[in-house]
Amino acid sequence: MTTFYFVRHGKTELNLSLKFQGGDIDSPLLPIGIEQAIQAGRYLCDISFDAIAVSTQKRAMDTANYILKENNYLDKLTLQYYDSLREIKFGKREGTEINHADEQTAHLRQRPDLYDPTAFGGETIDSLVTRSTETIEKISEEYPDGKVLIVAHGVLLITLINSLIGKEKANWREGGPLANTSITIVEKKNKYTLTSFNDISYQTQTEDA
Template structure:
């Protein structure tokens, strides 16, 4: 079984301002996000990671750097484009309340299986699932029985985790998004997926 330590990046300015924080925008971690990530780093200092991967977005890279800064045998962080947050096109960076009357807003939040991403020049949930599963499958095959650190994003994690649990896309929004600076541990052999820890904060 390969063990994945999935971490959602620390709190950012966009998160505080309730803006869409998708795959084409970035703001730095705020002080609270840095503090929360440092507490997680302390807890994970003695954990042996064989590989470490991060989304190319700086909020994820910064989180990964903080986590590994306290690790006793930190591997080099590898950047993987497949870990990028869902690209939200015309909505990226906008205050969430500003788009609440958009024809696709209800589908995005409540009927994800009916969300037409092309209407806002965004990436689809299905595209996100495909690249997320492709990443997990490849890394699992290359690193069986190893411990893998992965730092990525909230919507990415919610969507991919839901799919791994074999939930239909229509049920995606039934579970809350994991918190910033949270840890979810997944064990998988490529066929079965077992969540050992879910959305733990420190």
């Protein structure tokens, strides 16, 4: 059985300003985002991971590094970086303010089966889930009895997780959005099973700075 620990990156400047932050843009972790990652690392410090798979975007890589600095079992463990774990691409909307009244934004959040990013050159939900699922399947084959940390992004993770556990496409955003540095645990044996979802119980109150 492969046990996946899915973690969203820490809070960033663009998260705070409510702007689209997809696969073609990055912004730094806020101090609170760094603190969230450190707290997540302390929470996971006694888990001996067999593999670490991280998006190639800086906010995810930084989050992973802060988490792993707290871990007690790092001997011979290396991070593997995957373009396939980058966030969904928003095309011309990257870095722009999110308009919650926009039809496609509403579809992305509530009915991903209806989401069509063609007008602004964005990535489809099917593309996002296909590329991320292929990576997870490959890792589960390489580590059939392993514990694997995955550090990636909000839209990617919620759609990927819901797809893996067998939900219909219309429900791939169900339970989202995932909180920054939340931990979701999924076990893969004959099928994918959710054992813990969007866990931020370890977080203590911190101030944005």
